[in-house]
Amino acid sequence: MTGMPKDSNVDPKFTKRLCEIVGEKNATDKKHIRYAYSYDLSFVKPKSPDYIVMPTSVEQVQEVMRFANQEKISVTPYTAGTNIGGLCIPENGGILLDMKRMNKILRIDEESHYAVIEPGVSHAQLASELGKFNLRWSWPVGPPSSSVSSNAISHGIGGLSGRYGLNSEEITSMEVVLPTGELVRVGSCAIQEDSWHSCLPLPRVDGLFTGWLGTTGIITKIAIRVHPTPPILKVFTASTEKIAHMGSYLRTLGNYEICDDLTGVSWWLSQVPIPYPYKPKPTEAPEWISFATTFSWTQKEKEAREEIWKMVVDEETKKGSSLKETNYPAEALKARTQLPSQIVGSTKNYTKQAGAGISWPGTFTPVNKWEPVYDKWKEILISRNLSPSVRVTNYRGVHYGMLRAMIPFPKKTPETIENARQAIVECLKVDLDNGGIPYKPPVDFGLEINKRAHPGYVELLKKTKKMLDPNDIMNTGKLAL
Numbered sequence: 001m002t003g004m005p006k007d008s009n010v011d012p013k014f015t016k017r018l019c020e021i022v023g024e025k026n027a028t029d030k031k032h033i034r035y036a037y038s039y040d041l042s043f044v045k046p047k048s049p050d051y052i053v054m055p056t057s058v059e060q061v062q063e064v065m066r067f068a069n070q071e072k073i074s075v076t077p078y079t080a081g082t083n084i085g086g087l088c089i090p091e092n093g094g095i096l097l098d099m100k101r102m103n104k105i106l107r108i109d110e111e112s113h114y115a116v117i118e119p120g121v122s123h124a125q126l127a128s129e130l131g132k133f134n135l136r137w138s139w140p141v142g143p144p145s146s147s148v149s150s151n152a153i154s155h156g157i158g159g160l161s162g163r164y165g166l167n168s169e170e171i172t173s174m175e176v177v178l179p180t181g182e183l184v185r186v187g188s189c190a191i192q193e194d195s196w197h198s199c200l201p202l203p204r205v206d207g208l209f210t211g212w213l214g215t216t217g218i219i220t221k222i223a224i225r226v227h228p229t230p231p232i233l234k235v236f237t238a239s240t241e242k243i244a245h246m247g248s249y250l251r252t253l254g255n256y257e258i259c260d261d262l263t264g265v266s267w268w269l270s271q272v273p274i275p276y277p278y279k280p281k282p283t284e285a286p287e288w289i290s291f292a293t294t295f296s297w298t299q300k301e302k303e304a305r306e307e308i309w310k311m312v313v314d315e316e317t318k319k320g321s322s323l324k325e326t327n328y329p330a331e332a333l334k335a336r337t338q339l340p341s342q343i344v345g346s347t348k349n350y351t352k353q354a355g356a357g358i359s360w361p362g363t364f365t366p367v368n369k370w371e372p373v374y375d376k377w378k379e380i381l382i383s384r385n386l387s388p389s390v391r392v393t394n395y396r397g398v399h400y401g402m403l404r405a406m407i408p409f410p411k412k413t414p415e416t417i418e419n420a421r422q423a424i425v426e427c428l429k430v431d432l433d434n435g436g437i438p439y440k441p442p443v444d445f446g447l448e449i450n451k452r453a454h455p456g457y458v459e460l461l462k463k464t465k466k467m468l469d470p471n472d473i474m475n476t477g478k479l480a481l
């Protein structure tokens, strides 16, 4: 691995104090442990934290934050570090606050369909518990060991986003420790201690902690809506020769709102693993393949969905589309419809051909802009010998959706890392110019966003951040302000 970070400014007095707060076993400044937290899968330059701290209670989190605020030590919140945007790499060293040991499922409300969990609860852990009640969450395609809470506050998406939208839209309450150590609650649990069912109709102050990349507070409890699992799964799979035809199909089918997940992927992304370096697609293979996941309670309901799907195919065929019913590659289909996935979710399947690196331009883009952006991305990525492994997914209807490229690359040399970084940032600029917005943005993306942003918006971000984090200690630098 290149770019081994330089040693840090460890102060043994600080280590001692942190050990007093969380216990000897839960705080360290040992170099080999710090090293493990200094890098992620992305192109972002490694940087070592000075202290690793693993709290086990809310009181400990508060005490760590009071201490860090008083000594002006940076704090980077962390759960599994799988965000692939460098968001847990501590730009200024300081404390890496690993929340993994706060991993209790506190409540599953079978009647009102919500769960209250701590931030260390993983997708795998919650899935096995919810399964007992025939309930589910919108599981991402990412590693099952990653945190449900971190995914939700980062506007993550999963297998139910076609129906319910982003995972952040499913948050119903939160408990948060502010950078200054105060404990706050947002949503119904702020009014009645034991009531976690809804953020509305209160003012949406939960927004102070979603999409902020861990720069405004530490989540210590979160409540999320969960949903029943109908027994009959039917996945419609189709292919097209062109992105334009795929976009049109996804929009038309999206109008009927019958799918939990409605996704198109380029040929390169349908391969497990994604090819690295770029290799041309076989001429006979279609460029775009789609899976549309539906769940039904009865056979009749399933048949009604099949009828709608056939109607959509007819409509598209009349428009001259190249749309065809097609088999999706079996392993990839399983990985994307049986979530949380042990196949795609195991990151090695993404990176295995490339060698350790993976990152993305991940964006929310209006569906009518998918075509021009994809065409440009393809040019950029192929010119740098990277696969145009692109995914498009409708969210909650049709007005916008995900457009992202998942880019494996080798981390063997600084040149291959820089090649991927430049390709990804170039792709991102094209998307921003077409009205897209990147999600979970690395600092390089944040700079591009802020360059284009209304000055009033940037000022509002700065004021809000200052109000919550007066000494600017939380995940410093990540907002690229």
Ligand SMILES: Cc1cc2nc3c(=O)[nH]c(=O)nc-3n(C[C@H](O)[C@H](O)[C@H](O)COP(=O)(O)OP(=O)(O)OC[C@H]3O[C@@H](n4cnc5c(N)ncnc54)[C@H](O)[C@@H]3O)c2cc1C
Binding pocket: 041, 076, 077, 078, 079, 080, 081, 082, 083, 084, 087, 088, 099, 119, 140, 141, 142, 143, 145, 146, 147, 148, 150, 151, 152, 153, 154, 155, 156, 157, 158, 213, 214, 215, 217, 218, 219, 220, 344, 345, 346, 347, 350, 358, 475
């Ligand atoms: C191969 C692959 C596929 C993926 N597919 C998807 C996908 O389909 N959908 C998707 O949404 N994501 C996907 N991801 C991204 C990622 O895996 C998920 O978003 C994951 O749930 C993040 O959880 P984590 O525990 O790794 O978070 P981390 O990376 O540890 O943290 C994410 C962010 O949350 C902050 N944070 C962590 N804990 C706290 C806390 N307690 N309080 C405040 N801030 C905190 C961190 O500082 C950071 O900014 C994928 C990743 C990979 C590698």
